Amino acid sequence: MLTHNWLYDAMLYIYALSLLFYFSDFVERNRQAKRMGTGLLIFVWILQTAFLVHRIISHLNMTFMTLSEYLLMFSWLLITVSLAISRFFRIELFVFFVNVIGFAVLTLNLFGIGQGASLARWEIVRHLLIVHITLMIGAYVAFTVGAVFSGMYLFLHRRLKGKQWTKSVQRLPSLEMIEKMMSRSALIGTPLLTMSLAVAVTSILTEGRYLLLLDLKVLTSFAALALYIVNVLEHRWFDRPGGKTARWDLICFAVLVLSLLLNRLSSFHGWS
Incomplete structure (x- = not known):
């Protein structure tokens, strides 16, 4: 648990x-994913409202609000606005990125809920890094699976184009199935990487270690995220051929692996 307050932990998780479902709907126009994302976001809004009301009632002095309550109210307003936009307009990209900011603010607020409800500051920093690394590992797994499918796609496409009907070709699934799995891997990995980097930036800013934002590993990670987002959007919105998407997916994965290898040169949770 990130804090001793189960309500706050539940909100974060x-x-x-909900962001995973929203990203899936944003890319694939999946109504079921949108309903799931909206339902979870409404539940977060209810929990956040209850938490905020409890904090205000606990001291009943509306002339004084702590930084924690300001941040919590800011996050609550972001969710409220995004839900209103989602209800009356179809701007999924806006809803997704607004809630990435809301998630980062809610994470940042871990440092401000310390009136008996949270762990010590250094412990919260450590747990934030655990959350960051956990999300990053999930993204690595999804992108690794996607890279394997991308390699399979290019291999099978080349064999079929050259009419090389080998046993290895016969054992592979269809190009359509491989492309679908490749796409789903990107849909899972991209929001995980986005949230992981949001938590990392929150930790950096809260500790005041601003120079870490210029760390080579951090910059490379953001470059990999930008490439993945562009790759996903171009494939979905501009109907880019599967072969070109597969090649770009492997390039994105190479940048991500480079980011991992830069741990030795990084000041941000580097290891030898």
């Missing part, structure tokens, strides 16, 4: 899950 459910919020992260």
Whole structure:
């Protein structure tokens, strides 16, 4: 648990899950995913409202609000606005990125809920890094699976184009199935990487270690995220051929692996 307050922990975990569904709907126009994401976000809004009301009632002095309550109210307003936009307009990209900011603010607020409800500051920093690394590992797994499918796609496409009907070709699934799995891997990995980097930036800013934002590993990670987002959007919105998407997916994965290898040169949770 990130804090001793189960309500706050529940908000963070459910919020992260809702973002996964929202990103899936944003890319694939999946109504079921949108309903799941909206339902989870409404539940987060209810929990956040209850938490905020409890904090205000606990001291009943509306002339004084702590930084924690300001941040919590800011996050609550972001969710409220995004839900209103989602209800009356179809701007999924806006809703997704607004809630990435809301998630980062909610995470940042871990440092401000210390009136008996949270762990010591250094412990929260450590747990934030655990959350960051956990999300990053999930993204690595999804992108690795996607890279394998991308390699399979290019291999099978070349064999079929050259009419090389080998046993290895016969054992592979269809190009359509491989492309679908490749796409789903990107849909899972991209929001996980986005949230992981949001938590990392929150930790950096809160500790005041601003120079870490210029760390080579951090910059490379953001470059990999930008490439993945562009790759996903171009494939979905501009109907880019599967072969070109597969090649770009492997390039994105290479940048991500480079980011991992830069741990030795990084000041941000580097290891030898």
